[in-house]
Amino acid sequence: MPAVRIKDHWREQRLFDQRALVSVILIGLATLGLVARLYRLQVTHHDYYSELSQGNRVRTEPIPAARGLILDRSGEVIAGSQPAYQLELVPEEVPDVEKTLASLVQLDLVRAEDVGEIVRTIESSRTFDSVPIRLRMSDEDVARFAVRRFEFPGLDIKTRQTRWYPNGPLAVHALGYVGAISEADLKHIDRAAYAGTSLIGKLGVESTYEQRLHGINGFREVLVNAQGRSVERQGAFVPNLRTKAPIAGEDLVLSIDLKVQRVAEAALAGHRGAVVALDPNTGDVIALVSLPGFDPTLFGRGITPTEYNALQGDIDHPLFNRALRGTYPPGSTVKPVIALAGLTYHVVDPEAHKYCNGSFHLPGSSRIFHEYHNEKHGWVDLDDAIARSCDVYFYGLADVLGVDRIASFMAPFGFGKLTGIDIGGEKTGILPSRAWKVKAFAKPADQAWFPGETVNFGIGQGYLTVTPLQLAHYASIIATRGQIWQPRLVAGYRDAHTGQVRRLAPVSEGEITGVAPEDWQRVVHGMIGVTQRGTAAAIGLHAPYIFAGKTGTAQVFSVAQNEKYVASQVAERLRDHSWFIAFAPADQPRIALAVLQENGGAGASAAAPIARKVLDAYLLDADGKVKPRS
């Protein structure tokens, strides 16, 4: 040991005491520093941290509002909400997930090929979250599981609200459907308002009236721990938790009469086509049919890709709403309005007879326009020409009127524009005119209007196209002798809580002006003739009410000038479309309708019988007598 320095105990003690003193001072300072920090956290910033702590432990859970019901005019439910059953699994409560799934496969509750996907879902979920492993259980599935319930700890059957359409595809094209909220939907809805809602109206009434049907979601604040698990703890935490009850959506009362709707769908069943029946005095839609349809429940419960592709790929296009979006040449159903134009412009003498030899020669042209089926009507006046649907008479009338007068006269009847029905997707069809042709065609050569086109216009062929809804609307305007009402499906709202119905006033769109009452009467008389002695005499037979109608045949397939059209020789899908418009009773109409049967052939044979069934269903009671006016 190097004895360079001698240990000086007294000096070392003093040195140590000195250091100890410095230490005490430093400890004091450090403690003061801590206290200052605590003061900052607990006094200065107390409110800030309290807020954060509150936000930590409270989670807001939405309570979805009950979606409003959709009822028909007599209160029958068309769309309601129904609990659907699904099997859910809480991973942490299941002793052996794989074994459990294997047993479920044996019970036929889970498909073997889905197991992999389910396991992945479970693995990506929090252990205490309920994971749906089987959706849309049938009552039988539920029962099968219920008896074995005790073997499956951690599994439970949960219910969720889905849309329920008790009548399946009935009136689906008026109703629309609800489906899962899509990316596109998210762009135009308030996400906050839809928290907790999984379904949204997609088409038809379900979509247009989405806001009223949806209601206002409520919420519930839930105490959660760090993992987000809800904890039911009492004591000091609870008092600040808030709850807001949801406000149920309003029920919609439709103007649709399900009884009539059913009859119309049954009558058209097996065919492609549409039926639109309106109350001509209000615009109320009594029936709106487009066939084929589809079951809207598919979308509410979650449509599978296979099901969707089947619907999309169907050659009959069941998803296509023919009543609103199908545009067809109206055929002879336009003759009443052409006649009315002729009378109003005083270019025709209703009493004068003209000779029909089955063909019409356009003056100054070599073109010949043929009568349908090359019929020869002989001498016909206006009344006869409507009743027997004489093309030659109307070829001539149209030629005399000229396209401009026809187009401007027809416009107020709703041709070429939207009827304004309260569901979306409606098409305008085409009301041709010189101006329209200039806009529609690019080449100057095509933009000129030819006299021959006016001639075709007179019998509803050529460029003129209409939707079944437009034609029903037109029929109802003739029925009321010029009153125009906007068609509507929703006639009122019913408060889900009180059951009180608030009726909506019908929306008038004015009236047709400048047409003399006796001219209306002449045309209506001609249309009555259709059902009594004319083209549709067969279906007007023995009707306990007088009704006015008009048949129409829309060409799908052009027949060359010298060929004959023989329906049986033309492929089914190339056959003419069959139209019929009608209103009844003829003097004081309560219903106006348009029936379209695609590829049905002549109007009289296909569409007219359907129309008669619909009229009967609406106007007659169980004994076959005309119901008194309500």
Added chain:
Amino acid sequence: MIYEEVGSGSRTRRTLSGAARVLLELRIDGPLVIGLSLIAAYGLVVLYSASGQSMPTVLRTGARLMLGALAMLLLARVNPNFLRRSTPWLYAAGCLLLVVVAAIGHTGMGAQRWLDLWVFRFQPSELMKLAVPMMCAWYLHERPLPPSWTALAVMSGLILVPVGLVAVQPDLGTAALIAIAGALVIVLAGLRVRVMLALLALAAVAAWFGWSFMHDYQRKRVLTFLNPQTDPLGAGYHIIQSQIAIGSGGVFGKGWMNGSQAQLEFLPERSTDFIFAVIGEEFGMVGLLLLLLLYVLVVARAIYVATQTQDTFSRLLAGSLALTFFVYVFINAGMVTGLLPVVGVPLPLVSYGGSSVVTLLAGFGILMALYSRRKLIGS
């Protein structure tokens, strides 16, 4: 009246002197025992709440406290001379155990720290918290103070070998505490201020160098400490949640077992390293100030004890133990309140788990032994 007063007064005095005699016989220090007991009792009350009303946790901690108290009582009776003479052996054994742990140790919590001794799992690094300052004090005992350069170099080696072994486990927190305990001995031995400053500068360089050897999670901790908001769900989560807990507690707290941060498990490590935040949330600033007061009183008493010892070994060791105790408190409180980075340092006598309770109380036992024998040595 006067007679009675005198009588009762004398009886009180007699009782007190009786208790003092018992303490003297046991060679334990009254004020320290009272202070430590209050802290431990307070800790158990908090732990019951912080563990989510887990009685087994409280009982296990109680048992550990008992074990620690036993170690304290036993060590308080040991002759300081014997303690000093056995120090090199203890130190050597500790280093050996660290090597063994590094070789075969049980991997717990992602780090090799444990040695399975059948009955309980023992952390040799805990032993080194005592053995390193003892060794430094032992080395300086017969050497003139302040220490020479040679002495400094030797002690650096004595400290860095176990610190290095603990740091590679990897357990940076404990390694730092061991290093601090040893360094405090040197500081108390009278290390010159300018040398200290020079060493601090050196440490800064070493820290920069050490950064390149750190594990990712260790680096992250340092970075998160510098800016907790950058990683709110990762490493920063601890600090943010503990500050929310303390801050939302306010002056008087949310009440026992009513701290939502702690009870709903937003606060991680609520019963171990972050129990300080539970106290802050449930008992507020008042509860924390009370705890800090108890700690400061214990440390003050321990420093006083150190100044009363009469040889270099006792003085340096006692001083180091006292200051180390405060360093524990400060580091834990500092990290929980966001003043210091998150290092795994428990709140002494309050945090649940580990053998740290036993080590701490054993240290106080040694402190008492050094104090109670002072007259024998001095005479």
